Amino acid sequence: xxxxDKIRVKVRRQxxxxxxxxxxxxxxxSRPNMNVIALLQEIRxxxxxxxxxxxAPVAWECxxxxxxxxxxxxxxxxxxxxxxxxxxxxxxxxxxLQPMRKFPVVRDLVVDRSxxxxxxxxxxxxxxxxGTHNLGPGPKRSPEExxxxxxxxxxxTCGCCLDACPQVNDRNSFYGxxxxxxxxLFNIHPTGRYEKAERLRAIMQPGGIHECGNAQxxxxxxxxxxxxxxxxARLNGDVVVQSxxxxxxxx
Numbered sequence: 001x002x003x004x005d006k007i008r009v010k011v012r013r014q015x016x017x018x019x020x021x022x023x024x025x026x027x028x029x030s031r032p033n034m035n036v037i038a039l040l041q042e043i044r045x046x047x048x049x050x051x052x053x054x055x056a057p058v059a060w061e062c063x064x065x066x067x068x069x070x071x072x073x074x075x076x077x078x079x080x081x082x083x084x085x086x087x088x089x090x091x092x093x094x095x096x097l098q099p100m101r102k103f104p105v106v107r108d109l110v111v112d113r114s115x116x117x118x119x120x121x122x123x124x125x126x127x128x129x130x131g132t133h134n135l136g137p138g139p140k141r142s143p144e145e146x147x148x149x150x151x152x153x154x155x156x157t158c159g160c161c162l163d164a165c166p167q168v169n170d171r172n173s174f175y176g177x178x179x180x181x182x183x184x185l186f187n188i189h190p191t192g193r194y195e196k197a198e199r200l201r202a203i204m205q206p207g208g209i210h211e212c213g214n215a216q217x218x219x220x221x222x223x224x225x226x227x228x229x230x231x232x233a234r235l236n237g238d239v240v241v242q243s244x245x246x247x248x249x250x251x
Contacts, residue, residue, distance in 0.1 A: 005030045008050075008094035009039060011058055014105045021105070024058075025050045025094075036076060036083035037062055039095065040109075059108035067223055070158025074099060074109050080163040080221055100163045113159050119175045120157075123202045125182040127192045139190040152185035152231065154224040161218035161228060173207035177218035177228040180209060184231045187238070200235075200242040201251070209235055 006027040014021040026049055028042045044057040062072040065084045072083040075098040077091055088095065103111035141149075155178050162168045162176040183199045186192035203209045209232065218228045 007034075007039065007088060009043065010094050010096045011043075011108065012096075012098040013058065013108050014099070015056075016107060017104060024055065030088070032089075034088040036074075036086040036088070036095065036097070037065060037072060039088065040083070040097075059106075059110050061110050068156060070156035073158040073160060073163075075101065075163070080160045082158065082223055085223070100159055102163045102165075102168045103159060111159075113157070116157050116159060116162065116176070116178065119179045119207075120182060123175070123179060123183050123199050124195050125179070125186055125199075127186060127189055128195065129191075141190065145188060149185055149188060151226055152181045155181055155185075155226060156224070158223065160221045160223060164217035164221040166215050166217070167211055167213045172211055174211035175203065175207050177212075177222075177232065179203075180212075180235055181226055181228060181231045184235055196238075197242060197245075197251075200239055201246075203235065204239055204243065209239055 007030050009026045009028060011024050011026065012021055013024050026043050026047075028039055031038070040058060040060050047055050047057040049055050060072065060074070060083070062084060063069040064071070067082050067085045070082065073080065074083055076083065076086050077096050080100060083097075097109060099105050099109045100111050103113055103115065106112050157178060159178070161178050165174065165176060167174040168176055180203065183203055187196045187199055212232055214229075214232075216229055219226075222228060
């Protein structure tokens with residue numbers, strides 16, 4: 001693709017949460033090493049569609065531009081991913097941009113991901129502390145446990161796994177693989193493991209781990225390559241043990 005070429009961009013737009021979505025097309029001058037964020041910045045700078053009509057700039061989100069925050073997640077040519085790492089030279093044109101499909105649309109490519117953060121509250125995805133005083137050095141952890149925790153800690157709550165999961169739909173309330181990974185992360189934490197039973201009971205409720213259909217789409221789309229199916233397999237074992245304990249000894 002030469003620098004003189006035009007890139008055709010097709011954007012699924014929505015003016016507000018209750019409005020009907022519609023498609024709008026733009027053309028942008030190609031530049032070397034452009035990503036989708038640069039494409040959207042050009043449209044914002046000169047929001048004129050292919051019909052030559054001046055329109056409202058496309059709304060979208062971004063922050064780190066380094067695939068760390070997850071804010072720029074959207075569906076690009078049918079695949080959910082981060083716009084900051086989607087290089088135009090490596091994707092097909094026309095570039096088709098849509099908001100994530102499993103979250104309420106706020107405007108254009110901006111979605112409301114608060115369901116993920118509310119679910120993190122349900123599963124107690126944090127470590128309790130009893131004050132800010134110096135507690136001294138923490139317990140030592142094996143290299144294997146540190147490596148496992150590091151893999152789960154890379155999750156940026158971008159929502160890719162929920163968007164790709166067929167179990168996340170209007171008919172059920174599945175928490176999603178990202179939430180289950182955080183349950184495992186805090187359950188293996190030296191302090192967090194004291195609330196392990198509470199977290200396991202939370203994912204035994206409607207929307208919890210039993211809702212997983214093992215489609216494994218989450219692993220395919222996760223930008224951090226977190227072993228989400230391994231997480232779910234380990235949590236399945238933990239849930240069985242916790243269920244037996246609750247049956248024998250009560251909650």
